[in-house]
Amino acid sequence: MSDINFNSIVISTRIRLARNFKKYPFVLRMSADNAKEIIKNVSDSILNANESFKNDFEFYGVNELKSKGGTLLEKHLISPEMLKEDREHAALISKNEDISIMINEEDHLRIQVIKSGYNLDEAYKTANLIDDLIEENSEYAFTEKYGYTTSCPTNMGTGMRASVMLHLPAICMAGKMNELIATVNRLGIAVRGIYGEGTEAKGHLFQFSNQITLGMSEEEILSKLRNIIEQIARQEVDIRYKLKSDKLTDKIYRSYGILKNSYLISYNEFMDLWSNVLLGCDMDILTVNRNELIGLISKCAPYNLLADSKQNLDAGKRDKLRSEILRQALK
Amino acid sequence: MSDINFNSIVISTRIRLARNFKKYPFVLRMSADNAKEIIKNVSDSILNANESFKNDFEFYGVNELKSKGGTLLEKHLISPEMLKEDREHAALISKNEDISIMINEEDHLRIQVIKSGYNLDEAYKTANLIDDLIEENSEYAFTEKYGYTTSCPTNMGTGMRASVMLHLPAICMAGKMNELIATVNRLGIAVRGIYGEGTEAKGHLFQFSNQITLGMSEEEILSKLRNIIEQIARQEVDIRYKLKSDKLTDKIYRSYGILKNSYLISYNEFMDLWSNVLLGCDMDILTVNRNELIGLISKCAPYNLLADSKQNLDAGKRDKLRSEILRQALK
Numbered sequence: 001m002s003d004i005n006f007n008s009i010v011i012s013t014r015i016r017l018a019r020n021f022k023k024y025p026f027v028l029r030m031s032a033d034n035a036k037e038i039i040k041n042v043s044d045s046i047l048n049a050n051e052s053f054k055n056d057f058e059f060y061g062v063n064e065l066k067s068k069g070g071t072l073l074e075k076h077l078i079s080p081e082m083l084k085e086d087r088e089h090a091a092l093i094s095k096n097e098d099i100s101i102m103i104n105e106e107d108h109l110r111i112q113v114i115k116s117g118y119n120l121d122e123a124y125k126t127a128n129l130i131d132d133l134i135e136e137n138s139e140y141a142f143t144e145k146y147g148y149t150t151s152c153p154t155n156m157g158t159g160m161r162a163s164v165m166l167h168l169p170a171i172c173m174a175g176k177m178n179e180l181i182a183t184v185n186r187l188g189i190a191v192r193g194i195y196g197e198g199t200e201a202k203g204h205l206f207q208f209s210n211q212i213t214l215g216m217s218e219e220e221i222l223s224k225l226r227n228i229i230e231q232i233a234r235q236e237v238d239i240r241y242k243l244k245s246d247k248l249t250d251k252i253y254r255s256y257g258i259l260k261n262s263y264l265i266s267y268n269e270f271m272d273l274w275s276n277v278l279l280g281c282d283m284d285i286l287t288v289n290r291n292e293l294i295g296l297i298s299k300c301a302p303y304n305l306l307a308d309s310k311q312n313l314d315a316g317k318r319d320k321l322r323s324e325i326l327r328q329a330l331k
Numbered sequence: 332m333s334d335i336n337f338n339s340i341v342i343s344t345r346i347r348l349a350r351n352f353k354k355y356p357f358v359l360r361m362s363a364d365n366a367k368e369i370i371k372n373v374s375d376s377i378l379n380a381n382e383s384f385k386n387d388f389e390f391y392g393v394n395e396l397k398s399k400g401g402t403l404l405e406k407h408l409i410s411p412e413m414l415k416e417d418r419e420h421a422a423l424i425s426k427n428e429d430i431s432i433m434i435n436e437e438d439h440l441r442i443q444v445i446k447s448g449y450n451l452d453e454a455y456k457t458a459n460l461i462d463d464l465i466e467e468n469s470e471y472a473f474t475e476k477y478g479y480t481t482s483c484p485t486n487m488g489t490g491m492r493a494s495v496m497l498h499l500p501a502i503c504m505a506g507k508m509n510e511l512i513a514t515v516n517r518l519g520i521a522v523r524g525i526y527g528e529g530t531e532a533k534g535h536l537f538q539f540s541n542q543i544t545l546g547m548s549e550e551e552i553l554s555k556l557r558n559i560i561e562q563i564a565r566q567e568v569d570i571r572y573k574l575k576s577d578k579l580t581d582k583i584y585r586s587y588g589i590l591k592n593s594y595l596i597s598y599n600e601f602m603d604l605w606s607n608v609l610l611g612c613d614m615d616i617l618t619v620n621r622n623e624l625i626g627l628i629s630k631c632a633p634y635n636l637l638a639d640s641k642q643n644l645d646a647g648k649r650d651k652l653r654s655e656i657l658r659q660a661l662k
Binding site for chain 1: 577578580581583584585587588589590591592593594595647651654
């Protein structure tokens with residue numbers, strides 16, 4: 001079982017570091033001037049760091065966030081917090097969208113690195129690099145005893161949240177997902193649906209992340225998460241193998257047929273069918289361009305549809321446009 | 332409305348003539364020797380008529396009917412009556428399967444001509460030709476008062492049953508089919524499902540035929556049927572136009588998607604989806620090879636599947652093979 005392909009279960013990997021600057025009060029207590037200064041300092045650190053960073057990052061101020069926030073949210077490049085209008089926010093986002101630096105979110109600084117597939121080490125390395133760059137110019141709030149201090153105590157210590165998004169259709173079909181969530185919760189791992197906390201799981205996609213940030217080193221957190229993820233992935237592969245049947249193949253084929261041929265499709269139905277098709281692809285039941293398939297999640301999400309079509313669309317028209325995109329992409 | 336394309340509503344046309352020979356008792360009372368003689372006489376009339384007929388017709392005796400009867404039945408080339416084992420049957424079937432001459436069915440002779448589309452005149456002309464050929468050698472039972480005498484009184488007179496198979500999805504979707512059946516019944520027109528009397532209507536396909544054969548000439552019967560069929564076709568086209576919507580397009584597209592991509596499909600589900608796709612084709616909602624689509628009805632029917640695969644298949648395997656044929660045919 002050691003030759004398992006984790007990339008067929010793990011859709012993406014995310015590392016997020018929460019940091020605050022020693023010089024300023026926490027976000028909820030800081031002044032508007034503090035907020036602006038922080039935005040300037042962080043932007044300078046990144047954009048003046050070296051020529052390639054300057055070209056690679058895009059700056060999103062309050063206005064840009066207002067107009068493009070929904071799209072960025074659906075791509076997991078910013079958090080819902082960033083769409084609130086109670087303070088001056090900003091974000092620096094790399095062009096290939098794997099790095100997002102949120103300024104004045106819940107903390108002064110949230111560094112987020114997303115990698116496709118199972119890439120905890122690479123994501124952590126990149127986050128660390130950005131972290132060091134910013135620290136060169138502004139000292140972080142840090143104590144020997146508690147590590148990085150954060151606005152919410154649940155992030156104290158490393159300030160790190162490592163999360164992986166897993167595609168677990170077989171565990172779900174076998175009715176074992178609730179049991180799994182309960183088990184990993186007891187081990188200090190949180191489980192969320194595709195759009196973060198509180199949202200319902202769509203497309204059998206689940207984010208697993210460390211709940212505990214204090215009293216463990218970054219390496220310990222990553223190693224513990226890695227162990228649990230790999231166990232879950234093995235369980236998923238195991239059940240996939242047992243579920244193999246003509247009925248499952250039929251379900252997967254039909255899902256693909258509808259995805260390729262609908263004329264109206266809701267995001268929820270799309271996600272259900274999408275999950276079946278990805279399962280079919282990963283079980284070698286059908287042949288599709290896997291990267292393209294994964295890209296469809298954000299392409300077909302409501303805000304992105306609006307952004308791409310540059311029109312205001314009601315739900316019915318969105319469903320029509322979504323079908324159009326799918327027919328084009330999968331033909 | 333005079334430019335309506337009847338071929339988009341009428342799938343096929345059938346003329347059937349019932350005849351008995353003066354020289355022999357009716358089928359139920361004839362001897363085994365009578366039966367054999369009749370088979371020989373009819374076969375001789377056709378096969379010795381001219382060289383082209385000889386090459387064009389295939390003879391099916393008792394043994395051939397036993398082994399291939401199911402397939403011929405599904406193709407409407409013989410009637411269920413011909414599968415009974417109570418007497419010596421035979422059939423002469425033209426290679427392109429548009430003419431079928433059943434010997435010792437309910438009557439000594441049943442001449443059947445099937446044409447695709449709306450072709451009452453052509454079908455009647457061909458049936459007449461065969462009729463005349465056979466009559467040259469053996470005198471029919473005929474009286475001045477009652478016309479051709481037949482085993483069952485409902486066929487007396489012309490002995491002609493003219494029927495057309497109509498595809499009426501819109502009338503069905505609008506919930507108007509029962510009303511239509513009641514109306515045409517009152518006008519002396521019988522309505523049956525795709526596989527003859529008593530079978531449930533599959534794929535929104537209905538056979539309309541004259542109930543009355545006595546007291547009217549062949550031309551009067553055809554003209555009356557023609558009038559009614561054309562009214563029904565106009566109603567169907569009218570409702571199709573009114574039903575046009577994104578929802579209907581979606582239904583048609585999805586039906587096509589499933590038909591092209593299933594891995595297991597029952598005949599009933601196939602017929603439902605098939606009907607939607609044909610509707611889509613005839614409403615210019617999607618592009619498919621219409622002849623190929625119509626050919627799928629018999630290709631996908633249970634007996635034909637068995638015949639083509641040359642294996643004994645249970646329902647599950649038939650459903651799998653049917654999907655395979657559909658994926659091949661529609662790709």
